[in-house]
Every structure is written in structure tokens, then in C-alpha cells.
Amino acid sequence: MYEDQTYEVILDRSLARVxxxxxxxxxxxxxxxxxxxxxxxAFIYILLDGIIRDGYASTATREYLILRCKERGIIPYSATKxxxxxxxxxxxxxxxxxxxDELNYKAIAFIESADxxxxxxxxxxxxxxxxxxFFGALSSIxxxxxxxxxxxxxxxxxxxxxxxxxxxxKRYLNSFDSNPFGxxxxxxxxxxxxxxxxxxxxVIPVWNxxxxxxxxIIDSNYNTASTVLVNAVQEAIDPxxxxxGVGIAPIGHTVTVVSAVSKVIKVKCRFTLLEGYxxxxxxxxxxxxxxxxxxxxxxxxxxxxxVVRISYIExxxxxxxxxxxxxxxxxxxIESNLVLxxxxxxxxxxxxxx
Numbered sequence: 051m052y053e054d055q056t057y058e059v060i061l062d063r064s065l066a067r068v069x070x071x072x073x074x075x076x077x078x079x080x081x082x083x084x085x086x087x088x089x090x091x092a093f094i095y096i097l098l099d100g101i102i103r104d105g106y107a108s109t110a111t112r113e114y115l116i117l118r119c120k121e122r123g124i125i126p127y128s129a130t131k132x133x134x135x136x137x138x139x140x141x142x143x144x145x146x147x148x149x150x151d152e153l154n155y156k157a158i159a160f161i162e163s164a165d166x167x168x169x170x171x172x173x174x175x176x177x178x179x180x181x182x183x184f185f186g187a188l189s190s191i192x193x194x195x196x197x198x199x200x201x202x203x204x205x206x207x208x209x210x211x212x213x214x215x216x217x218x219x220k221r222y223l224n225s226f227d228s229n230p231f232g233x234x235x236x237x238x239x240x241x242x243x244x245x246x247x248x249x250x251x252x253v254i255p256v257w258n259x260x261x262x263x264x265x266x267i268i269d270s271n272y273n274t275a276s277t278v279l280v281n282a283v284q285e286a287i288d289p290x291x292x293x294x295g296v297g298i299a300p301i302g303h304t305v306t307v308v309s310a311v312s313k314v315i316k317v318k319c320r321f322t323l324l325e326g327y328x329x330x331x332x333x334x335x336x337x338x339x340x341x342x343x344x345x346x347x348x349x350x351x352x353x354x355x356x357v358v359r360i361s362y363i364e365x366x367x368x369x370x371x372x373x374x375x376x377x378x379x380x381x382x383x384i385e386s387n388l389v390l391x392x393x394x395x396x397x398x399x400x401x402x403x404x
Contacts, residue, residue: 055095061088107222112215119222126218130246132181132209133278135161136172136188138200148172148188150202153181155188161278171278172202174209181209182271206278207247208270233300238265239352241298245286247279250352252310252392261293263305266393272348274395275309283307310351313390314399315344315358319367320378321403327372329403336401339366344396356390 064084065074074080104114116126136148136157146157154175161169172188174181188200213221230237235253242251242265249270257264267283269275275283288297288305295301317340323332343363347356360379367376381388390396 052095052099055092057089057092060091061085064088107219110219112218115215115219115222119218122222122225124218124222124225127210127213127244129177129212130210131177132174132179132205133158133207133247134172134174134181134185134202135204135206135278136170136200137203138168138170138198139166140195140198141168142170142194142198142200144170146194147175147191148200149191150184150186150188153184154191155202171206177209178211179209204276205271206276207282208249210246210270233263233303238263238299238305242267242283242287243352245283248275248283250348252352252354254392258306261302261304263299263303265305265307266310267307268310268348268351268395272345272351272395273397274312277309280307280309308393310393310395312397313394314382315340315388315396316382316399316402317363318380318383318402318404319364319376321367321373322375322377324372324374332370332372333401333403335370336367337398339370340401341398342366344398347396351395354392356392356394356396358388358390358396360385360387 061084064087065081068074068080068084072080104110107115107118110118119125134155136155141163142157144157144160148155148157155172156175157170158173159171161171163169182205185202185204188202190198190200228236230240235255238253239251242248247269248267249272250268252266254264254266256262265283265287267275267280269279284305284307286297287307288299288303293299293302293304295303297305299305319336321329321332321336323329340363343366344358347358350356358381360381363381364376364379367373378385388396
């Protein structure tokens with residue numbers, strides 16, 4: 051707003067107020083007196099511009115956006131810890147600590163024993179999405195048994211980083227559109243999404259009679275939710291005995307939490323390639339492109355009306371190097387857009403040229 055109020059502008063304006071018969075040249079007494087004050091005035095304009103910018107949620111820096119959000123009871127989501135499935139050849143004590151690469155993990159719960167192995171929930175001790183990345187052999191930090199072998203085999207509850215500033219800003223501005231209250235759909239969606247590891251929620255009210263609510267969730271990596279995550283959300287929202295208001299759900303609401311189900315998406319197109327290119331060169335890029343398309347759809351899955359569109363896929367594939375044309379595209383064998391059910395999550399199942 052005040053970017054035009056520079057030191058030079060203020061200095062010239064100040065000197066213009068001095069009588070014309072006074073020496074105003076550089077190095078003069080008047081110039082030396084006014085110049086420092088002009089610099090201070092320019093600095094004040096800079097501060098004033100920052101105050102105005104930070105006074106509005108749409109332009110505020112993170113520090114002041116957080117203060118504005120507190121006025122509506124909104125706080126940034128904190129970074130969380132990943133929970134993975136650990137597989138061991140013998141039983142281990144809870145709270146046992148292990149390492150893999152640069153990260154450490156702790157056994158927090160026993161899952162099951164099957165096929166001669168013992169499975170545990172392993173919590174990464176470091177917060178953030180770095181805990182989602184590593185799988186493989188674990189090294190025991192404290193001695194347990196000389197024959198102990200263990201590994202991380204599956205991500206159960208993905209970790210999340212601290213909420214991004216722009217995501218927080220969007221959440222604040224969206225809070226004016228409708229008010230979450232006492233178990234309405236907005237209330238369920240916001241409170242479920244705030245739980246660790248949840249990346250999206252579809253609320254199905256009165257799905258099995260009055261007072262019943264179904265929550266369909268995905269994890270924060272925009273994949274189907276694991277059984278561990280579903281159970282954790284169920285416990286937080288409406289644990290046994292259900293309908294008693296013990297969890298987040300209001301008294302009288304019986305809530306069922308389930309994961310979205312995978313809908314495998316197979317794409318077949320007739321590719322026309324530029325001279326010098328062969329399908330084996332294009333296929334990895336086509337696979338990556340379609341996976342990106344489906345990920346973008348999954349990120350907005352909770353908004354409803356999920357459609358995998360042929361035109362969207364074709365437009366993305368046409369941008370690939372070596373591709374001249376894409377035609378006759380079919381999704382799961384049908385040459386039309388695919389409309390998914392409310393609980394279906396599109397997952398890549400292959401791409402074919404033909």
C-alpha cells in the first residue's frame with residue numbers, strides 16, 4: 051500500500067517545503083538535518099504496510115494468521131508420528147526401541163501372531179512425514195535376544211507435517227461458510243479430519259436409521275485407511291458403548307467408521323508416437339502421469355461427485371514427450387467417464403497401448 055513512500059520521495063517532499071532561498075544541496079545543513087528523518091519516516095511506512103497486511107487473514111504471515119485463527123477457535127494441526135506394522139520372529143516387550151536408517155521406532159501395541167511371526171504397532175519417535183518413508187530390517191537399540199529379527203512391513207497410520215500456512219488460511223476462511231455445530235456434517239468432517247492420520251472424510255447421515263452416522267475415511271497419504279487407523283478413529287469418535295457421547299460424537303449418535311474401498315482404474319489408449327519413439331519409452335511416463343491424475347482426484351475425494359474423466363487423462367498424456375496423439379481412451383474397458391460411488395477411491399491399475 052505504501053510502496054511509493056520511499057526515502058527519496060519523502061526527502062524530496064520535505065525539501066520542497068523549505069524556502070527556495072535556503073541552501074538545500076547535498077551536504078548542506080538542511081539536507082543533513084532532513085535526510086535521517088526522511089529515512090525514519092520511510093521505515094515507519096514499511097512497518098505500517100506490514101501492520102495492515104498482517105491485520106487481514108487473506109494476507110497475514112503465519113505468526114499473525116495463527117492469532118487471527120485463535121479468535122475462531124482454530125489452531126494449526128501439529129506434526130504427528132507415523133505408526134507402522136513391525137514383524138518379528140519372537141515376542142518383544144512393549145516400549146522396546148529399534149532403529150532403521152536415521153530414525154528410531156518404539157513398540158506401542160501388540161497386533162497379532164500369525165504364521166510363526168509376531169506383529170506390533172511401531173511408532174516413529176520423530177514427527178513428520180519422514181517417518182512414512184522407511185521399510186526394512188530393524189536394529190534393536192537395547193539387547194532383547196540374540197536371535198531377534200524384525201522389520202517394518204506396512205504403514206498403518208501415516209504421519210503428517212505441521213499444517214501448512216496456506217491450508218490453515220483456507221480452513222480459516224472456509225469457517226465462515228457454515229458453522230460446525232453439535233454433530234452436523236461440517237462438525238463431523240472437521241473433527242474427524244483433525245485426527246492423526248486422516249486425510250479426508252465423507253459423512254453419510256442417517257445411513258441405517260435415525261441417529262446413525264457413517265464416516266468413510268482415507269489416510270493422510272490419500273490411500274485407503276488401515277484397520278488400525280479405522281479402529282483409532284472409531285475409538286475417538288464413538289467407542290463402545292456406542293451412542294453414549296463418550297467420544298467426539300454427541301449423545302444419541304451411533305457412528306460407524308469405515309475405510310474407503312479401492313476402485314482399480316485401468317486405462318487403455320491408442321497412442322500415436324512421434325518418429326523415433328517406442329511404447330517402452332512412453333509407458334513409464336504414462337503410468338506416472340495417470341497416477342498423478344488419480345492422486346489429484348483422491349485429494350478432493352471428500353468433496354463428493356468423484357469422476358475419472360477421459361478428457362482429463364488424455365490432456366495430460368498429450369503433454370508427454372514423444373506423444374503425438376491419444377485417442378480411443380477406455381477406462382476399465384468402457385469408452386466413457388467413470389463415476390465412482392461415494393465410498394470408492396480411484397487407484398491406478400495399469401495403462402495399455404492398443
